[in-house]
Amino acid sequence: MAAALAILDEHGLPDLTMRRLAATLDVQPSALYWHFANKQTLLASIADQIVSRAVPREVRDGDWSSATRAEAEALRDALLTFRDGAEVVSSTLALGLGAGEPQSRLAAAIRRGGFDPQTSEVAAAALLHFVLGHVSHEQQRLQADSLGVVAEGHSADPATAIGGRAAFDFGITLLLTGLELQLLTSTPGGHPTRSLGGTAQ
Structure with a gap:
């Protein structure tokens, strides 16, 4: 796994092949299949390794918005x-092979605000897609800039013109504000809940 992560970081996803990994480890490619059934399962394990490094900052109890933001920032x-x-994790999620931890953690943070399970899961998915898309864009732009392949006279990229982090924070704020605007209703016991589309729960 350490060798695979090193190849990814140095050469990028397109060059992370089973053959290159085997050569790095000085083994035959067939030896790798004792550990991983195929490249997709290898990438799933790599994705799990990447997202496991997301350690959110501590926030005060009950502050769902700050907790959710902290999870998103840690994932970024x-x-x-x-x-x-971002591309590794996104492709793994698309295949349903792994890297599901961020979705669960985002949903749990949102639930702290009193949102129902369905809303929490849908909102977590939307946030996760935003984070993955934004970071993927950041990484592609950084690589393009480093290679000098951005077209001359290309208009400023809004995601990077004001700073990748600033644009990211703004997007997270928009999504969290939208959640906060969900209609507040009360259960028979008097406890507030928020639901998808503002319907009473």
Whole structure:
């Protein structure tokens, strides 16, 4: 796993092949299949390694918005730790092979605000897609800039013109504000809940 992460960071996802990994470890490619059934399961394990590095800052109890933001920020930092990190995690999620921890953690943070399970899961998915898309864009732009392949006279990229972090924070704020605007209703016991589309629960 350490060798695979090193290859990813140095060469990028396209060059992370089973053959290159085997050569790095000085073994035959067939030896790798004792550990991973195929490249997809290898990438799933790499994705799990990447997202496991997301350690959110501590927030005060009950502050769902800050807790959710902290999870999103920690995930962004973890994805940026490795070249093509967002692409690896995104492709793994698309195949349903792993890296499901961020979704669960985001949903749990949102639930702290009194949102029902369905809303929490849908909102967590939306946040996760935003984080993955934003970081993927950041990483692609950084690589393009480093290679000098951005077209001359290309208009400023809004995601990077005001700073990747600033644009990211603004997007998270928009999503959290939208959640906060969900209609507040009360259960028979008097406890507030928020639900998808503002319907009473």
